[in-house]
Amino acid sequence: MSTQSVRVVGVSLFLVVLAACSGVPQRAGRPAAARGDDVANALYARLDDDSRRYEAGLALARSGETGRAQAEMKAALDDLRAAATACAATRDCDQQRFVAGFDNLLREGIGSRSDQVVEGETTASTPEATGEAGESSPLVTTLPQLNRSIALLKGRELGDVIALNGPVKAALEEWLTQYRPNLMAAYENYQYLRFQMAPEYDKAGLPEALLFGMLAKESGGKVHAVSRSGASGPLQFMYATGLRFGLTTVDGFDQRFDPRLSARANAAYVNEQLAIFNNNLELVIGAYNGGEGAMQRRAGRGENAQSFWSPDVYGSVSQETREYVPMVLAAAWLFLHPERYNLQFPKIEAKPGSITLKRAASIAELTVCLGQDGNVHDGWFRTLRNLNPQLDPQQEEPAGARIVVPQQLERTYQRDCAEGRWQQLAAELHAAVVPTPAPVALAQGVARSTPSNAKKDRSYVVRRGDTLAAIARKHGSCSVREIAVANGLRAPHYAIKPGQTLKVPTCRR
Known part of the structure; x- marks a missing residue:
């Protein structure tokens, strides 16, 4: 049996352990099978002993003793399964410690530095900078592409943690209930932006699901979103962080609002932080929200970085970060597996196209004359703004200007917006002037004398x-x-x- 085969066995056994633990419901008032600090402490000791035994099994596998390795790892996981089940039935036992323990062992078995290079894979480098806007940051041009044959990241399926993790399960419920409209809107917005954003994640060796999870939580796919703190764009970069990753201002346009360049900068940030936090995805997501310095102080860095789910780390971060990390992970998981949660994302015809204006028009005018053709609920205003982030939606663009649109609207434009009654209606509404009320003082008859020529x-x-x-x-x-x-x-x-x-x-x- 190869080392890779042992890792596959280990993951399969983890799924069994997690399923066993997550299958024990928590019910108020249920008589506990065991109680008290002494019982909980004994279970924690078993967790520590079994973790050490599993790690010893991994060491045996890496030295070629695959038979002994498999036996040791299986025995460790069998006892962990029993301990986790007992913890769920014990009033004073902290299940979060078991979540962190499983997470750490998964990372040891699959995501550790010695296992990053899979047989037959090679490490590539990011292409040299081309001088294009947004590629000026040295971080963007020098970070390595990490070759990943993965379900979500580094061979470690998110489901391995979700099976036991209360915060992520709660976040799944939030997306599927009160935030379902937000999730659907984010998915629709993303589909129209996908041709610009997804290739940047692919080039960086990162999973698209993570991009969607961050986009859904950060802006809902609204390219022009601006937070109270000044974070801007679809992935909500602060100004200084944006500059650090090559997002500058060019001809008055803030590149944080450019979907493609912001996705590139976000991917560079994620890869940088994965290197710092030894591929610990949850810590990277937490750093994106709460700052990498703060996360390093709480969790450490490199191979010594603790799991985000460790009580010491999870309990020390802000409430916003405790909510943010599970929400990003849950949105990413739903993007991958909607069918598991009775969720159906809309089918979107999102192939990109463009139109050349036959007469001057603004985004607002185009929205009126395009109507709801192909977008029954909301019309096209948000999509047109997202696809043309550099344009003021109220400012008319001259005849001959190129506007990016979904391909399906190319014919609609020729039919309804080049000329005809809908184009005329749109122009009439756009030209309307709303009277400006007189100042209150003048309305009350208070005289104000101002030289007529001033x-x-x-x-x-x-x-x-x-x-x-x-x-x-x-x-x-x-x-x-x-x-x-x-x-x-x-x-x-x-x-x-x-x-x-x-x-x-x-x-x-």
Whole structure:
């Protein structure tokens, strides 16, 4: 029996152990089979002894003594199964310690440094930088591609942990209940972005399911999402972290909003942290949320890094990170195995295409004239914005401009938006001007004397639904950029909010 065969046997036995432990329900008021700290401590001692015995079996396998290795590993796992079952029936026993113990042994048996190179595989390197925008970070151009023949990461199926893990099970329930609409929206958004984002993960040797899990939790696939803390884009990079991974501002466009470049930067970050945390995926996900420095202080690094599920680590991270890690893992698992959870993702025709504008139009106008053809529930506004992140949705693009659209809309555009009543309706609605109410003081009859020839900045209070382009049209004398500069607003989305007071300068045409 080869070392690889022993690892397969080990994983199979783990699944049996986890299934046995997870099959014991926790019921309030049920008489416990055993109670007290003494019993729990004895079970913890068995966990430690069996872990050492399993590790000794792995050492035997690596030295070629496969027969003894198999016997030792099987005996260790048989006793672990019994101890885990007893822990579930003991009032004071912490099952989280068994979760962490199983996780550590899985990592020892499959993800340790000595097992990373599988027979017949070679390690490749990331291609040299081409000078393209977003590839300027040395981290992006020098990180190794880790060849992975994996189900989720490094040969370690997420299901091995989910079978026992309460936090991930709870996260699965959240995605399948109150957050099901969010999960469905994230999946639909991702399908249209997939052709840009998935290849970057593939080139980095990372599983697509992880990309979806992070996207679903971070932004729901909304390319222009911005958090209160300033994290931006589909994968919510902070400005400094984005710069570190090559996401800069080019011609006023913040590349954190570019789906392809943000996926590339995210993959580089994940690979960097996998190297630091010895391929411990949960620690990497936690670092992405709570900061790599904080995670290293709590869990350590390298081969000495503790499991995220260790009570010492899990109990010391923030509540946000304790919730974030299971939610990402659960979304990734549902992406891989929806059928196991009575979940059906929508079928999306997401092949990319493009149109060339026959007349000037904005994303908003295109959304109106395209209607709900092929997207019955929501129309096309979000998809068009996601596929054209550099465009202001209210700003008209000139005739001849190329707009990225799902391929199925190419014919719809020719039919309904190049000319005709829907194009005319869209243009009419877009050109509408909403009157600006007089200032309160003037409405109450308070006189204000201003020299007739003086040019003063006007003020405008933002209302719900306003955009900077719409405000510029209402006042008719300034461009979007001039108003943005006057108020310190940053491209590309020029974020404003209801109730905000803007200065509207008096500009020449």
